[in-house]
Amino acid sequence: MLKKYNFNPGPAMLPKKVLSKIKKEFLNWNNSGFSITEISHRSQGFIEKTMQIEKNLRFLLNIPENYYILFCHGGARGQFSAIPINFIKKSSFQPDYINSGYWSLCAAEESKKYCKPNIxxxxQVTDTKKSYILPVSKWEISSxxxxxxxxxxxxxxGIEIFEEPNFFEKIVIGDFSSTILSRVINIKKYGMIYACSQKNIGxxxxxxxxxxxxxxxxxxxxSPSILDYQLLAQSQSMLNTPSVFSWYVAGLIFKWIISLGGLGVIEKINKKKSKLLYEYLNSTHFYTNKIFPENxxxxxVTFDLNENQLTDSFVKEAEKYGLYGLKGHSLVGGIRASIYNAMPIEGVRSLINFMKIFEKKFG
Structure with missing residues (x-):
């Protein structure tokens, strides 16, 4: 049977061990006789499970005790509104919004309903159309x-900022939706971080x-109750009925990462996977990545075929080799290989092998 790999940007693939655990427990969670999809969020068994889930996440990210962990509704887009609603008390306030791409600009645009963001x-884009991010020290933040x-x-x-901000006089808020749990970060440098779940959480x-x-x-x-951080903290994220299943799977993901050795190990694996792909891209003139190495x-991992008319053929041919979800976003086109935590290195190698075959056929 052909091995299939999911390169979609989200919902992303889940670890096989986690999927097997879900399958095993789905009809009889925690020996309750009920499916996890039927379990009450107020039940003793689930409340105990959420406490362990929080404990595991606190361990993984080394989260200090003076930080609350909330499991909210609305995805990251919900937070685009929740942040200014919670922290802006006058519409004349001018928070800083760093624009590094599509999603950061979306957050800034949404904030305009509540304040006057300083974007x-x-x-930066060079004459050769390659992009990079200015060093944090050159960000002209307001006082x-x-x-x-x-x-x-x-x-x-497909551009990433690895340098963490050191603006201790500011409340630094980070949208970690697509990079959470992929590398070690220093939570103490942030007033708040948030992340949707469908990349590396579940x-x-x-x-x-x-x-x-x-x-x-x-x-x-x-603030509307469902977006009020204080109310959500007071209710232990149960102001209204949460997605019990998603919360449960997140807990399995956290345990899986711990079993591998934690974020230090995950980071090394992710470096190895991406390095393999970028090294191949650097070795060929048939495919082109337009991001400077440091970002x-x-x-x-995004790249273009030097003959753009072959892009659709690439995506269709890739599926015949069991490689799915490679089409780039409609705004930029090209190819995008999302290789989140659950993507095994074998999946990356399979993609590279296919890319070589495709290049040999059409190059």
Whole structure:
């Protein structure tokens, strides 16, 4: 049987061990006699499970005790609204929004409903149409006491910011949707980070928010209840019925990462996977990556075929080899290989082998 690999940008593939565990427990979770999809979020068994899930995540990311961990609704887009709603008390406030690509700009545009964002363009494009991100030291942030929002990994462009910000006078907020749990980060450098679940956390349905406790005391009390960080913290993320299944799978993902050795090990694996693919791209003139090496995403590897008319053929041919989800975003075209945590190195090697075959056939 042909081995299939899912290179979609999200929902992304899940680890086989996690899928096997889900299959085993699906009809009889925790020996309850019920499916996990039927379990009450208020049941003793599930509440105990959420406590262990939080403990495991706190261990993985080395989250200090003065940070709350929330499991919210609405995806990352929901947070684009929730952030200014919670932290902006006057429409004249001007928080800094770092524009490094599509998703960071989406967040900035959404914030305009509630404030006047100071949008800083940090992505540079050279004469050869290759892109890079300005070093953090060159970000011209404002002196105003408002938050700074940025997105360390842009999935559409395949560009990643590995340097962590050191703006201690600012509330730094990071959209880690596509890079969470892929590498070690220093939570203490952030007032808040958030991430949708359908990349490295599990299936869609929950949104992770990690927020420092002092920020909860200064949130806007007129926020809609479902977006109110203080209410969500007080209710242990159960202000209304959460996606129990997504929460449960997230817990399995956290345990899987711990079993591998934690984020240090995951980071090494991700470096190895992306290095294999980028090294091949550098060795050929048939495919072109347009990102400078220091900002090449480890999660989303983008490239073009030098003969663009072959792109659709590439995607269709790839599926015959068991490689799915490689079509680039409609805004930029080309090819995108999303190689999140669950993608085994064998999947990357299979992709490279196919790329060689395709190049030999059409190059």
């Amino acid at each position: 800083l363009n940090v992505k 105003r006491q408002a938050y700074l929002h940025y997105c360390p990994n842009e999935t559409i462009e 299936p869609a349905g929950i949104t992770l928010v990690i927020i420092r406790d002092d920020l909860l005391k200064n949130t806007n009390r007129k 090449q995403s480890r999660m989303n």
